[in-house]
Amino acid sequence: MGLYLKPVIYLLTIVTLFFLTAAALMPSCDPTFNTGFGLGAHTLPPASNVSTAEPTGPYEVGVRFETYCFEGRGVTLNYWYPALPKVGSSPYVSAGGIVGKAVKDASVDSSGGPYPLILFSPGLAAVDDGYYFYTQNLASNGYIVVSIQHFDARNANVTSQKFALALAAIDAAAGNTIDAVIEEYTDFFRETQFALTYRPQEIEFALDQAIQSAGNESSPFFGIINTNNIGMSGHSLGGFYTNIIGGGMPIYCDYLMTPIQQNPDSPVLSEVSPCAFPARQNLSGPFALHDSRIKAIIPLAAPTFLTRSQLARSAAQVKVPMMTITGDNRTSETTSWVQRDIYMNVAGPSYWVKIKDTNHYLVADSYGLNPVLSANMSPEDRANFFDKAAVYMVYSTAFFDYYVKGNETAYTALHTISSSYVKELSSRNYN
Structure with a gap:
């Protein structure tokens, strides 16, 4: 950010406040807000139609985008669902240049409905369709997946503070990756109070909209969403809020x-x-963000903002089934012991999956397969993408099948090592 004279700052502030106020009163929102591909505010060139892992389920997949006006800005929800594509339809290419099997705006396949709903919250600075293989695969196995284009997707920016960046580099090298990311995005996290000013609100809004669509005769999802069977998953920052909102982990x-x-x-x-921060102080209590409509959760490499001394205490309040899936890269994956501490202390059924030679970006294929980002990855992390993606797909499907659908045949897959890339597989309190 450049330096400006005080009068200019004052004028810009007044103008900004005027437009923010006007936007809040407008009946519609700018559909181009928060769009395009990048890592937060940093624009990235997309990959050139790179193929991702193929889905494992019996259904073909459709993908659909719906943009709503929320708190004066556009919020896009990305639906992945069982579909009946027209013969010869071209597969959808994501904003990040990833190609799978989903077809944009394909007709809904209602033959197996109503389908359970899975709410998906992407990581910090990640776009809503940036997890192609993960969301596509769940849809192919009979789920309606709703991914959220969060405010930070194209607005989170790395700090320019040299002290914070130096500290982030030291922490990353030491394996303290959670602290490193907080320091790298210190201005953004301070301004948004650890994203408490917008993430919970967007998640609740997305869930409400998805449920409303099930009862809206004009919606393509009318009558095909089972609103009593809801799961949640999220990556990185989205994993933190999956634990808080879906798991009921108190602050x-x-x-x-x-x-x-x-x-x-x-x-x-x-x-x-x-x-x-006021965003927490103004809540009615430590459990205020919990949404009891969510029955099971999968946090993917979830960090935490909670004081470490309070982790076990907070985790002990998580009573819904939980599966943690994470990579093993010490300097680029979310700090392992923090995730493990949560896994070891939750009260409900808990599963732990660690994937060999896997970094933070792999599950987000728009980033893990991006040529700019992958150039900085180790050869081990770049190798055998499809085998590692299969681990995410096998266990996430088995977990939701068992705990959301109530499919007892998924029990065996939950407790069986599926691949040589499964570095650790364990469980607690399961039934």
């Missing part, structure tokens, strides 16, 4: 905090508690 603020933990202006944001 406690009743413990003794250090002055740094209570200071929202601390230069080291990774040491600050969410409790320091």
